Amino acid sequence: MTPEMLSLSNSPGIFIGIMLVKLIVVFAVVMLSVAYATWCERKVIGHMQTRLGPMRTGWHGLLQPFADGIKLFFKEDFIPAQASKVPYLLAPMMILVPALITVAVIPFGPDITLFGFQIPQQISDLNIGVLYILAFAGLGIYGIVLAGWASNSKYALLGGVRATAQMISYELAAGLTIIAVFMLSETLSLRGIVALQQQDLWGVCSFVPNWYVFTQPLAFCLFVVTGLAEINRTPFDMPEAESELVSGFCTEYSSMKYALFFMAEYANMIVIAAITATLFLGGWSAPLNIAIFTMIPGFVWLLLKVYSLMFFFMWLRATFPRVRYDQLMQLGWKVMLPLALANVVITGLVVVILQ
């Protein structure tokens, strides 16, 4: 007999306790990853450009994130005289919070049995998980736009305007690529999607799992590119193009508020990597269905996949120059959107034929 699923109704005390533990652990892992992502990015790009990157604080600059944090903490917290105060203060939080709450639906392991209950290794298994991610990805934009508008500076405003147009264009294509995935999975729950990806590849190859990257290679590529555009990573970092707009939407920010923008950027990167890993790369499941790999706990695989994708994003930043704004729009509307639509049509046809 499989034990009952733990819920608020059958054992509120244990449920709240376990939920708190999960929340704190996930938050700590994400925040530590954010801190070390800054260090990794500087190191990776440094070595790719035959520099060393940070070397002075700790062994090979390992304490650099903390040094940066302390430095930013002691900077003057400055608010421009003509700024709109409340939105100016709210904006950095409005960009970080959506990024962090998206992590809540990412599953990081199989169900475990504890205290006689079945406990999912996921903060919340929403049955509309994928749509929840899309919804909060769309809300992150308000932080950027408000930061740009509330600073009352031309450069910041231009950054905000660019961000709105970019987000609207790429959100559409990102949503359409995900549609192809849940046409195959027939569920919107991320837990269900991961479970489906653990089956044998196309029902024949027993040791390779059925990751959607094999069945949906085009959707995977499109999702990575649109994801990069959505979180304003290079080569799509138009809202903060430092060669044209000083620093874009965060020009007027200083001290910890500026640090919050940076944390949000890396948190967004982690989120996009985690979503890509969950939707296309099997989430927490092992890359090969053999005993040595499946013995390793799920969160290790998930983190490995997330960090590899993040390394790829850093690699992109070191490789590509920033695209021009009209190129960005053209890519979004004339390449990404038609390709995503075509992918949906083809997937639909194949699914209907195979039924």
Next chain:
Amino acid sequence: MASLLFYILGFIMLTATLLCITRRNPVHAVIYLVVGFFALALMFYLLGAPLVAAWEVIVYAGAIMVLFLFIIMMLGLAPQELPEGPNWHRWGPLVLLSSSLMACTLLLIFQDPAATEIIGTYYLAPQELGEALFGRYALAVEVVSFQLLFASIGAYMLGRSLPKEDDES
């Protein structure tokens, strides 16, 4: 629990909407409206329609309001430049229309017994909604989508850049 949440959400929604229509500053108004939409989405979730809740956030809060902000920014209203106050010649019709609409709604709610009947708890699964939209109501969905297509083609026709005068001669 559920009814408590319902009243809290209802209060947030009404307050946000009220603040939205009383703010002079368009950006503040948009932010209040986003808050209102968010409360509305949660209300849908509470009533057992998670898919509608997600759409509410994605489409209204995530896309349409961003476009509103885009337009406001394009108009170039800096934070301190406030537009003129209410002009009763311009606002009178709007107030009249909306108050009569409100009166109609109240009348409907108090008169019609079907409107006051409490609807039982029902959980609308995403699959069910999809099947209803693309099965039973497929024709209506297609007609609406064609209308949207016409609208976007029309907007493109109106907004396209015309060839310059000297090219035509």
